[in-house]
Amino acid sequence: MRDVSEKQAADDKVAVVIVAAGRGARAGQANGPKQYQQIGGGAVIARTLDAFLTHPKIGAVVVAIHAEDDALFRRAAGANADRVVAVTGGTSRQESVRLGLLALRSHAPGRVLIHDAARPFVDAELIDRTIAAIEERQGALPALPVADTLKRETAEGMIGETVSRAGLHAAQTPQGFPFWPILAAHEKAHHLGKADFTDDAAIAEWAHIPVKIVPGSPDNVKLTWARDIAMADQRLSSAPRFPDIRTGNGYDVHAFEPGDHVTLCGVAIPHDRKLSGHSDADVGLHALTDALLATCGAGDIGTHFPPSDPQWKGAASRIFVEHAVKLVRARGGRIANADLTLICEAPRVGPHREAMTETLSAMLRISRDRISIKATTNEKLGFVGREEGIAAIATASVVFPGDVPE
Template sequence: MSDFDFHALILAAGQGSRLGGTPKQYRQLQGRDIWLYAVLALASHSACRGGVIVCPDGEEAYHAAKLAEYQLNHWMAVTGGAERQDSVKAGLEQLAATKPSAVFIHDAARPFLPRDMIDRMLDLYHQHPPHKQTDGQITDPNMIKAIVPALPPGDSLKTVNNNQVTGQIDREQVIRVQTPQLFHFDTIYELHQCFSGAGFTDDSSLAEEAGIPVHVIEGDPRTFKITTESDWIMAQMMAPAQTMTSRVGFGYDVHRFEETHDTDQNTQIMLCGIAIDHDQAVIAHSDGDVGLHALTDAILGAIGDGDIGTHFPPSDEKWRHASSDLFLIDACRRLAENSGKLVNCDITIIAEAPKVLPHRDAMVEKLAELTGLDQNAVSVKATTSEGMGFIGHKLGLAAHAVVSVLLPVSGIEQ
């Protein structure tokens, strides 16, 4: 493995108690867990050869599934420890088998990681990278083993006691250290073994304790740590819009009419959520709304989630005479759970009777209500089969539905 490669270690095992509510690494920014932003920023770098995400106890399977979803095949999930230093040690031990040359250690609560900062740290590291001779000893006296990004404090700094100022701190003598921090892997691994349980909250502090020079580059204000509610508000404002892809779904449904044809019979059928008087009833397990059934299948097809019979099988008595509103609402819920958005729907009803035109406005209004679409994004049309086939002979009716949806792009290309 080249000295110009690196691995990454992302810390996401904390509870985020200061922010409250859902642990901050699992809060959603534009439909994505916060911890994924840092993982993707490092994983997408051409020099990254893999990494590890350190997670809370019991969450390894979830993180492993997410890594697989984003095709991060050289990344692993490992359970963290009680303290930050314990978690870093666990992550380093997991990475050790891959024999990394260098490692970035980063807090998952810092989701915005500019590429240029990673590059500047690598450029500095490569000026004097630790090279080993055959005996395993590093000989270059100018070698760089530890690099941290840092920013100068923007405000005046004071010391206080009992809420009273007791002195002033020279801003020229202090910096605000950020992550990611870049280390020669063997060095930081050995330091964590040596100082295990010492309670360090910053990895560069271990290098300082061992007398290893820590080099500093200019940090980036965007790489702030989400700690308070105001940080969270800022993160929401900064999060890039989610990359979306467009998909099309198609649905079709057909139902027979009852064989009796009594013009005096007072019957209603359901079409696109509207009850319409007709002299023949529809034969169906549910309410037989071909418009809503076709639309439901179109949405399910667009997200690759089976069909209406998969989720509401006619063999299940629970759905006998059920309103098809339920099926459409469920399909829209499944779309939303995939962070998707319905863009428009277009339904064509094929029937000799009843006439659709007198009810079309009511149908559009109902569909807009059920789907959350504006009415100008809902189309309902009707046609006959010109007296041909079973529809032409008034033995039944059918509907076609087409939808357009937006779904998040999956994978590291985001």
């Protein structure tokens, strides 16, 4: 088992433990454990992971998997497998949760959510409600009031009595807790040999951690039986969908200073001045880097290459673009096209457009016909018109795996 690094567990984020070590025998083993079965063209666990990894309040995500499922998990999770920490789970759900919590202990956030991998329809609003109810000494449990009339059965299989459903709720996940108290409760139960808790709220109750009920969601069903898998697949397959295509924009500007050439889109162009900047000041590639980072919510160029860092002094800006490309591809993205506009009075861009296109094609690993490089003047207006510097605008489109509901 390995602990989550400090970078993964920022203090202002909420950690998540996803329990995926079960065998799911009730759902049938013909197609493997239920968390890896297909619904709507993807694995159950892939949809569950996506719900948390795309949520802005979520930080580190730990997935407890069966000892034999590493390859199965990585295949099902795709690019998201590298965005989570996978640990080997235990022989029971309770033990898997404990091991998942232990993986967070070195750099734990204040709050943690615990969720079943077989609940792929959890939504952002439910996650928000659960997080909002977690306090320093209080957990949160999403639940739905019991709607059916309840009957208690006798030993002979007859109705013994009708049970009042007043105040009764059906528990869901994610269940949320302050991290250290729920970890301590799990550790105490483990050391005392108490292994009969059916969920984490039950352990919290045993450990005298108050748990607040928040409204659950009727869509947040747990897939238990083979028919549940079939119904989930039908639900997703029949829903109108469109591809997950994202567009990012970038803008940059650099002033002139004394020199003998400018670097634009990776091409050195003779000129009576150069652009001022900590790196090679390639305004086109800087704008393109920001556009690519925007498609996967990865911040901006300054986040990854701060100008205060001396190692980037004079650096070739292709390093920045190639880093952004690596991040996009790590998330499963395919760059569809890149469009750049260079705004300057001089130098002339036209004679160098082919060389720029060829350079960008190599950096982005896409064909030349997917790259557009344009140049325009500012009609002698503003700082560009006064030939004090050059500006650039970039747009990038990236196709990510999976579909987005219409």
